[in-house]
Amino acid sequence: MNMLLRWLTPALFAIAASTAWAAPLQVLMKTTKGDILLELDPDKAPKTVENFLRYVDEGFYDGTVFHRVIKGFMIQGGGYTPDMARKPTHDAIENEAKNGLKNVRGTIAMARTGDPHSATAQFFINHVNNANLDYPGHDGWGYAVFGRVIDGMPVVDSIASVPTGRHSPMRNVPREPVVIQSVRRVE
Numbered sequence: 001m002n003m004l005l006r007w008l009t010p011a012l013f014a015i016a017a018s019t020a021w022a023a024p025l026q027v028l029m030k031t032t033k034g035d036i037l038l039e040l041d042p043d044k045a046p047k048t049v050e051n052f053l054r055y056v057d058e059g060f061y062d063g064t065v066f067h068r069v070i071k072g073f074m075i076q077g078g079g080y081t082p083d084m085a086r087k088p089t090h091d092a093i094e095n096e097a098k099n100g101l102k103n104v105r106g107t108i109a110m111a112r113t114g115d116p117h118s119a120t121a122q123f124f125i126n127h128v129n130n131a132n133l134d135y136p137g138h139d140g141w142g143y144a145v146f147g148r149v150i151d152g153m154p155v156v157d158s159i160a161s162v163p164t165g166r167h168s169p170m171r172n173v174p175r176e177p178v179v180i181q182s183v184r185r186v187e
Contacts, residue, residue, distance in 0.1 A: 025049065026150070026186040027056055031066075032179045033159050036125070036152035037186070038108055044099040045146035048110055048119070051093045052146060053185070055121050060087065061183040068124075068172050071160040076111050076124040082177040084167050089120035101145035103133040106153055109145045116141035125149060127160045 029036040042049040055061060061078055064087065068076035080086055095116045103109055107126050110119035116139060124143075126133075135142035149156060159178050167173040 027183055028186050029061075029183045030181040031155065031159070032177075032181065034152060034155035036155050037150050038147050039150045040147035041101065044101050045096045045144055047093055048096050048144050048146040051090075051119075052123065054090065056183045056185060060121060061180050064180045066159055066174060066178040066180070067170065069160060069162055069164050069174050069178070070127075070172050072128055074124040074126050074130065075156060075159045076122060077180055078111075079120075079122040082179060084170075084173070087121070092118045092120050095119065095141050096144040096146070097135040097137070097142035099144065103130040103143060103145055105129055106149040106156070107145045108147045108149070109133065109143045112143065114139070119144065125156050127156060
């Protein structure tokens with residue numbers, strides 16, 4: 001019996017380890033309006049999550065702003081400093097909008113230009129359900145969702161409600177900067 005237990009014990013631990021649930025992948029975004037806790041989905045959007053975390057780990061988002069805010073649509077950030085200087089980024093990534101995740105209220109997705117594969121560092125948090133941004137979208141691609149807000153939607157609502165104006169050539173820029181103070185992984 002002892003011999004059988006010595007043989008089974010490592011096998012049982014191996015089985016238990018292989019079926020254990022991975023801890024959720026979370027990041028905490030601290031802003032001048034409050035904190036937003038995000039849960040990322042590396043299973044559905046592996047390249048997008050890897051890209052986002054690269055910027056997080058580099059401290060890239062620290063001191064950037066939400067530079068495009070449209071209540072009843074989304075809040076966009078991650079590319080500009082408070083004086084509206086654009087930050088240099090890494091190369092663009094492949095669009096993973098075909099992953100089945102939807103642009104619903106509270107999800108985070110990659111911002112991009114008209115080129116479907118142009119996303120770099122900028123992201124947006126959906127303020128409402130935006131089915132028109134889902135794959136296949138108006139351009140055959142859509143916008144890649146890669147996570148969701150799990151705590152802090154009142155902060156998102158607060159940011160979405162700030163007064164905005166023009167900052168040539170951009171519109172919908174908060175009149176008072178909403179600064180992303182830091183974005184860090186939650187252990």
